Amino acid sequence: MRSLFNRLPCKRLAAARRSRRCLHSHSQPHPLLATFSRLSDDGPLPAALALLPDLTAAGVRADPISLCRLIKLCVRHGTANDGRLIHDHVSRTANSGGEAPDTGLFVSNSLISMYAKFGLLHDALELFGDMPHRNVVSWTTVVAALANAGGRKKEALRFLVDMKRDDVAPNSYTYSSVLGACGTPGVLAAVHASIVKVGLDSDVFVRSSLIDAYMKLGDLDSGRGVFDEMVTRDLVVWNSIIAGFAQSGDGVGAVELFMRMKESGFSANQGTLTSVLRACTGMVMLDLGRQVHAHVLKYERDLILHNALLDMYCKCGSLQEADALFSRMPRRDVISWSTMVSGLAQNGRSVEALKVFDLMQSEGPTPNHITMVGVLFACSHAGLVEDGWYYFRSMEKLFGIQPEREHCNCMVDLLGRSGKLDEAVKFISEMNFEPDSVIWRTLLGACRMHKNANLAAYAAREILKLEPEDQGARILLSNTYADLRQWLDAEKSWKVMRNQGAKKEPGRSWIELGKQVHVFIAGELSHPCSAGIVQELNRLIRLVTDLGYVPLTEFVLQDLESEQKEDLLKYHSEKLAVAFAMMNSMKGKPVRIMKNLRICGDCHSFVKLVSKSEGKVIIIRDPVRFHHFQDGVCSCGDYW
DNA sequence: ATAGGGTTAG
Numbered sequence: 001m002r003s004l005f006n007r008l009p010c011k012r013l014a015a016a017r018r019s020r021r022c023l024h025s026h027s028q029p030h031p032l033l034a035t036f037s038r039l040s041d042d043g044p045l046p047a048a049l050a051l052l053p054d055l056t057a058a059g060v061r062a063d064p065i066s067l068c069r070l071i072k073l074c075v076r077h078g079t080a081n082d083g084r085l086i087h088d089h090v091s092r093t094a095n096s097g098g099e100a101p102d103t104g105l106f107v108s109n110s111l112i113s114m115y116a117k118f119g120l121l122h123d124a125l126e127l128f129g130d131m132p133h134r135n136v137v138s139w140t141t142v143v144a145a146l147a148n149a150g151g152r153k154k155e156a157l158r159f160l161v162d163m164k165r166d167d168v169a170p171n172s173y174t175y176s177s178v179l180g181a182c183g184t185p186g187v188l189a190a191v192h193a194s195i196v197k198v199g200l201d202s203d204v205f206v207r208s209s210l211i212d213a214y215m216k217l218g219d220l221d222s223g224r225g226v227f228d229e230m231v232t233r234d235l236v237v238w239n240s241i242i243a244g245f246a247q248s249g250d251g252v253g254a255v256e257l258f259m260r261m262k263e264s265g266f267s268a269n270q271g272t273l274t275s276v277l278r279a280c281t282g283m284v285m286l287d288l289g290r291q292v293h294a295h296v297l298k299y300e301r302d303l304i305l306h307n308a309l310l311d312m313y314c315k316c317g318s319l320q321e322a323d324a325l326f327s328r329m330p331r332r333d334v335i336s337w338s339t340m341v342s343g344l345a346q347n348g349r350s351v352e353a354l355k356v357f358d359l360m361q362s363e364g365p366t367p368n369h370i371t372m373v374g375v376l377f378a379c380s381h382a383g384l385v386e387d388g389w390y391y392f393r394s395m396e397k398l399f400g401i402q403p404e405r406e407h408c409n410c411m412v413d414l415l416g417r418s419g420k421l422d423e424a425v426k427f428i429s430e431m432n433f434e435p436d437s438v439i440w441r442t443l444l445g446a447c448r449m450h451k452n453a454n455l456a457a458y459a460a461r462e463i464l465k466l467e468p469e470d471q472g473a474r475i476l477l478s479n480t481y482a483d484l485r486q487w488l489d490a491e492k493s494w495k496v497m498r499n500q501g502a503k504k505e506p507g508r509s510w511i512e513l514g515k516q517v518h519v520f521i522a523g524e525l526s527h528p529c530s531a532g533i534v535q536e537l538n539r540l541i542r543l544v545t546d547l548g549y550v551p552l553t554e555f556v557l558q559d560l561e562s563e564q565k566e567d568l569l570k571y572h573s574e575k576l577a578v579a580f581a582m583m584n585s586m587k588g589k590p591v592r593i594m595k596n597l598r599i600c601g602d603c604h605s606f607v608k609l610v611s612k613s614e615g616k617v618i619i620i621r622d623p624v625r626f627h628h629f630q631d632g633v634c635s636c637g638d639y640w
Numbered sequence: 641a642t643a644g645g646g647t648t649a650g
């Protein structure tokens with residue numbers, strides 16, 4: 001008998017065991033059980049739940065399969081209280097004896113999973129602690145719950161250690177869950193090693209988690225390595241690698257992978273499209289973004305995807321399209337509204353941003369802390385000091401949002417940039433936080449803007465106290481000295497940097513044209529069309545000089561002869577990009593340029609005049625905000 | 641009975 005069972009395939013084995021048990025234990029199943037089984041299968045849920053007390057009264061035990069199904073039904077319906085009801089029922093009937101030990105285990109595992117899905121981690125852990133036996137599934141469910149909960153990743157790893165100590169071997173389910181909890185390269189390397197050791201590294205689920213984990217830690221090469229080794233990839237694996245590239249700022253790489261994915265015969269789903277849109281957002285690839293839009297139409301109800309599309313239009317500076325989409329979206333959540341608020345603010349339309357925020361308060365969801373960052377950003381970039389103070393002071397009362405570091409930073413920016421440096425310093429000393437380097441850097445930027453070298457030196461020293469290795473402070477400090485033409489001090493500051501091996505990040509601008517992204521590096525004539533670009537640049541300079549352009553050499557940071565300074569200015573990356581764009585862009589269409597550093601004052605006035613003389617809309621996005629140049633005027637009002 | 645990928649700011 002025994003050996004016959006062993007030779008049967010698993011499913012049939014289980015069925016045979018069940019039927020054997022039935023024959024031996026009770027001759028007739030209770031009629032209530034049949035009803036319960038049917039109701040737990042496809043509902044209605046309330047009717048199935050109502051049967052539980054009847055079962056208890058009749059002294060009949062519900063079978064674990066039905067119970068597990070019922071628990072899943074509660075998850076689908078989002079009714080945590082019903083799940084609790086089942087838990088109560090099970091614990092009341094658990095110890096009446098006479099059942100296989102695994103029966104309780106299955107139901108308990110289901111319940112843990114249910115609690116985790118409802119975010120009731122406390123209940124999940126309590127139940128886990130009370131269980132007489134735990135198997136891989138129990139451990140895995142808890143590990144996954146902790147890995148997915150915010151801020152409990154360390155505990156997830158601890159549970160992985162504990163389960164091994166308890167002689168329960170993790171399986172591919174466990175590893176694919178726990179990989180998301182590896183917060184440092186060292187931990188990730190260790191977990192990866194043990195995955196290889198037990199031979200689970202070829203599992204697709206494990207692989208996609210590995211790729212994701214490496215990419216999220218910024219280790220693109222390792223992520224790519226895992227991906228390249230794979231023979232059989234599925235859609236999620238493709239999505240992981242594309243998302244990784246998109247999220248780490250390699251938009252071009254993400255798009256290339258997307259093309260390869262399609263060549264391999266996969267078609268994009270919502271997740272793929274979201275990542276591709278994010279890549280477009282990062283690189284200002286508006287044309288590609290618009291093509292993706294056509295595919296988004298299929299997924300009318302996917303909010304994440306629509307929010308990504310909305311952000312793409314905002315960050316490509318096309319607010320008409322953003323606005324049109326926003327008003328057509330059937331549903332809008334906090335993220336949709338926040339995207340719109342900061343999108344408008346970053347594009348220099350602060351007043352409209354605040355109007356959208358007003359609308360949000362009357363007909364939208366409750367703002368969150370990110371929304372408020374956008375609101376304060378709008379105030380600081382339009383010099384709206386009074387409004388900024390109002391929102392900052394009332395956000396806790398109105399929306400229950402406690403001001404955090406980011407909000408304080410916006411306030412320092414608001415006060416500092418509007419020239420109220422003393423108030424900014426006072427604000428810093430009165431904040432609820434210890435000022436960090438970000439705050440000091442904001443103050444330092446304001447000092448540079450208002451040419452207050454003494455305060456700048458103070459802020460820079462504070463930064464260097466906190467981050468002695470960070471060269472940003474020295475750069476900004478020496479820039480301030482340079483602005484003041486205190487060349488000796490600037491030189492001293494540069495020398496320190498040189499000695500520490502620091503190099504200023506080169507300015508880069510890029511532009512999407514046709515199906516390509518063209519990159520321009522300050523001072524380098526590396527583009528294949530460089531000769532033509534220089535010619536065009538000279539033509540533009542002649543034109544704008546007639547309109548009154550004078551090179552603002554104060555934006556050159558070294559002490560050089562003025563002619564050399566003009567040369568350095570002339571080949572700023574955004575000027576190269578503008579010249580290239582003028583030669584190649586379509587008539588009547590705006591030009592979009594993105595750059596990695598903030599735009600300098602000289603380029604700003606140059607582009608203003610080019611927009612006038614060429615009758616062209618030029619949009620330049622820097623890391624913080626946008627400049628829409630049209631007819632000699634910029635949307636930022638020369639305040640950035 | 642347990643698992644992997646996508647959205648806002650900094």
